[in-house]
Amino acid sequence: MNTKISGLYLYNVQHPKFILARFSSIGDIVMAAPVVQALRSHFGVEAQIDFITLNKFKGAAQLISGIDTIYTVEKRAIEIAPQLKSNGYNYLVDLHSNIRSRALARALKIDTLRVKKQNNKRLALVLGLNKKPIENFVDRSLKTLESLSVSYDSKNPWGVINCSKPSHEIPEKYISVAAGATYEGKQIPQQILEEVIDSLDNQFVIVGGSDMEKIGSSLEKKSPNKVTNLCGAINLSETAYVMTNCKVALGGDTGAMHIATAVGAKLVSVWGCTRPSLGLAPWKANPKSLILEPQNRGNKPCSRHGDKCRYKRLGASLCITDISSECIVDAIKSLLK
Incomplete structure (x- = not known):
């Protein structure tokens, strides 16, 4: 049946x-x-x-x-x-x-x-x-x-997300940053991340897989007193711990975004070639969370998975670069208040 x-x-x-x-x-x-x-x-x-x-x-x-x-x-x-x-x-x-x-x-x-x-x-x-x-x-x-006749648990819709504390030392107060994404159309560019880190007087913990070690290391090297790079060094359960205890989580349309949503973190999600309209926006997110979309690229997503950008094919930059570091910084500041 x-x-x-x-x-x-x-x-x-x-x-x-x-x-x-x-x-x-x-x-x-x-x-x-x-x-x-x-x-x-x-x-x-x-x-x-x-x-x-x-x-x-x-x-x-x-x-x-x-x-x-x-x-x-x-x-x-x-x-x-x-x-x-x-x-x-x-x-x-x-x-x-x-x-x-x-x-x-x-x-x-x-x-x-x-x-x-x-x-x-x-x-x-x-x-x-x-x-x-x-x-x-x-x-x-x-x-x-x-x-x-089963409906979602309105009191605790995500249930408990299993976390484990990393053995690595992390700051007491910090902003978590998910550096990576499967496709570049969903990944916040390194230059923009550098500008965000330079513009804020906060500690940052960078999370991601081993494929993001180079970017995480570069961010830490540029701002050694502000950045802790954990890319490739912790597992998903430990990543969830980092997200649970951060002051604000920053990331693109990635798995880390959904982990941050599930643990109730205040989230700034940055969208590029994919859009929330595709049905994968943060679900039942912390009510203070913010979604940032490109302002000058129309309302249509370029692709379902972020692997194609119609503007890049025309010689322009990726959609996600339309969201400036200033815009991201303002969003983070509003959540830190």
Whole structure:
């Protein structure tokens, strides 16, 4: 059985078993936390809530409290399908809706609650054929539970995000900066970060993966008395700790942005070739958080993932460079008051 179903079957199950599937990437996996929290809040500790993802993104799933077991695969979900089938799940909650997750659904042969990805509508936004913002991915994910009469936990929508204190020394008061992004269209340029750091009399902690070590090191070298570089030095759980305890979090449209949102940090998110209208804006963010978008590049996102910039193809700079360091500094100052 598949798609929308009646919740009557579930009430005949004494201890319902769920397997949630989201294989990538960091931010999208973190955005599954409200779904886990909704299920756990509704069905209690008796329910079994497991999660499957790719090996390289296990750390993101480990941030989410309320998960009983995390299963990982290197590439194909059917690698582990026999083991999952033996667990006797009642429902697959498919939060990816791709070839891999659909193959898993066919292998498990259980009721599947599948998120609507809205790819066509997202593409229409990029092409200018649609101007209506896409519903947030978290809200779409939570809608998969409607047939079970499950809604999000309004008192604690994100649940508890698992954090661990880094062994590295960090300042008592600081601004956290997520230096990296998958594509340059979503990454705050190093020069702008340098200008922001120079303009503020605050300590900064730079976080990111090993691919951002060079940028983090450069920022620390330029401002050694103000910058602590932790790029490539801490894991996601420790990154969540940094975000939890910062005065303000700064970053682009990245996984770190969603971690900062999940832990309730006051966030300044800087958008470039992607836009919040694509349905991936911070969900239930700290109410003081601010979103900065390019002012002189129209309302259309250039691409769904930030890998293309229509203005750069015409010889101009990336959209994200349209947001000046002065604008970012003013936003941070307003949140520090």
